[in-house]
Amino acid sequence: MLGKEILGAISLGLLLFQGTAIPILLSRLLRGPGxxxxxxxxxxxxxxxxxxxxxxxxxxxxxxxxxxxxxxxxxxxxxxxxxxxxxxxxxxxxxxxxxxxxxxxxxxxxxxxxxxxxxxxxxxxxxxxxxxxxxxxxxxxxxxxxxxxxxxxxxxxxxxxxxxxxxxxxxxxxxxxxxxGEWWLQPALLMTLLYRFxxxxxxxxxxxxxxxxxxxxxxxxxxxxxxxxxxxxxxxxxxxxxxxxxxxxxxxxxxxxxxxxxxxxxxxxGARETWQEWGRSLDLKDAASSSQLWGDLWLLLATQGLPLFVSAILLIYLGLGYSFPTLKAAVGLNLFLLAIRFALLWAIAPSYYRGEKPSPAAWLFWLSPLADPLAVLRIFISAFQKPTQWRGRIYSLGD
Structure with a gap:
């Protein structure tokens, strides 16, 4: 287990790393209602x-x-x-x-x-x-x-x-x-766009x-x-x-x-094809500067990729009796981000077709925030790779 000093330093680092991203995220999300x-x-x-x-x-x-x-x-x-x-x-x-x-x-x-x-x-x-x-x-x-x-x-x-x-x-x-798999993964990938734009x-x-x-x-x-x-x-x-x-x-x-x-x-x-095909283009690196790409990666990691893991780990330490201001603040910040993420499910729900007979798997949509770390990982992987094949075409790295 980590000592109090190390845990305190990690909590402070998380507050700085994630806390500076929250105003940017909120400034975008708050424009949605209008x-x-x-x-x-x-x-x-x-x-x-x-x-x-x-x-x-x-x-x-x-x-x-x-x-x-x-x-x-x-x-x-x-x-x-x-x-x-x-x-x-x-x-x-x-x-x-x-x-x-x-x-x-x-x-x-x-x-x-x-x-x-x-x-x-x-x-x-x-x-x-x-x-x-x-x-x-x-x-x-x-x-x-x-x-x-x-x-x-x-x-x-x-x-x-x-x-x-x-x-x-x-x-x-x-x-x-x-x-x-689609109902679970695809909304998490879609959310990476909503967080950035x-x-x-x-x-x-x-x-x-x-x-x-x-x-x-x-x-x-x-x-x-x-x-x-x-x-x-x-x-x-x-x-x-x-x-x-x-x-x-x-x-x-x-x-x-x-x-x-x-x-x-x-x-x-299926989820595999969604991961491979759609995930490769969602980084949008061909349309962005390197500074914009790095900024987007930081924002996604801070606000979508980390909250699930960080909340779970830090709550364990709280349960073990570790209690100091930076730890509590880091837990509160990540729970706040998770609350935003689950609330956004209601905002994007109309973007999914249910039909007269909804798919038996549609309930997994409401658990898609659990796929957020994978979705963010996919964006990172794609950001540092150049596609070599697309829709049946093969491209050389020099094309």
Whole structure:
């Protein structure tokens, strides 16, 4: 067991290390209640006819693209065309797109050229689609194949962009989870974003704190032309955030809104795939400076990664009769952080789709704070690794 002096020094160190992070965390969380409400489905007006071109990048998406194609087909006349840019899938993805095109002529299938050096597959496909889209469309909407667009999605994006005078807006979705491990781990990973950045719907963050979601990424065509399409995010594995922050630094108005009522997403199968695939991009290092990355890692460790362990260990010492001011203060601080974390479950609960018959494993959502140390560990691991493969593509470390 540790002596009183050593325990006192550790308690003081924790107070300094964690206590300085709490005001930063609270300053972000307290902006949440004043955020813009979630988008509601809208009905387009005649003046919006043919306003939007949609681009869907695909690579071996046959097992999950059908709900996306169906959801896009249900969008109304504001959608001029739906361009599916396929990167030479080998699993029947193209066949499914062709079947959708027989029912809805707005669908157009094309394959992208070989990946140029310095480009990641997703921004290259989006860039290809943008260059081949109709110049008559005023807006470009990038949609991922794992999404499930709901009726009124595109009209709601147009309405929000007009109301807030956005040049670029992306949406946070409603997540569809099935397996027990997902319900336990995925909310903890999502919380790492909420701790570092403002909630969806908070207005006008600083350019370096802008958040974005490429699963639903809506931008004025004229703005994309001025930005050089997706080229500014060519080599980024978080191209959505990279491009959105670049747009913000160029003076364009960027919004990140709550789209839980208009778009859903089923990203990964199980906790293992969630850990491997989503965890690799959540550090956002490609869109941040090294100082910002280190600051975010410190904040996550101090406010999300440590409280569970620290509370448990220090409470044991209190139970053994160790009682002095710094120890009590350190215990109180970490219990306070845990209370915040559990309270935030109520705030993010609408971001998860329950359906008419909720998953039997959905109760594990309420225990997701117990996965926080793992979630923070995943961000640390990802922050110091460069991806070598993504969605079936292999990248050399020199790319």
């Amino acid at each position: 955020r813009r409400p979630p988008l509601e489905p809208k009905t387009p007006t005649p003046d919006l006819l043919g306003t939007v071109s949609i681009i869907v990048p695909t690579l071996n998406e046959a097992e999950r693209i059908d709900p996306c194609l169906a959801g896009l087909s249900r969008q109304s006349y504001e959608v001029r065309e739906i361009i599916v840019v396929d990167s030479h899938s080998q699993d029947g993805t193209q066949k499914r797109v062709k079947a959708a095109a027989q029912k809805d002529p707005r669908f157009r299938l094309m394959t992208d050229d070989p990946l140029p050096r310095g480009w990641v597959g997703r921004p290259w496909a989006l860039h290809t689609g943008f260059l081949n889209s109709s110049p008559k469309s005023q807006w470009i909407l990038g949609i991922d194949a794992d999404t499930q667009p709901q009726p009124g999605l595109v009209a709601s994006l147009l309405a929000a962009a007009e109301e807030e005078e956005y040049d670029l807006v992306s949406l946070s979705p409603q997540f569809i989870l099935r397996h027990p 403002d909630s969806a719907g908070v207005r006008e963050p600083a350019p370096e704190r802008v958040m974005a979601n490429g699963q639903c990424f809506f931008c004025r065509r004229s703005v994309l032309e001025k930005l050089g399409g997706y080229s500014s995010a060519a080599s980024s594995f978080c191209d959505d955030v990279t491009l959105a922050r670049y747009a913000a630094t160029q003076g364009f108005k960027v919004g990140f809104l709550d789209g839980a009522k208009v778009i859903r997403v089923r990203m990964y199968e």
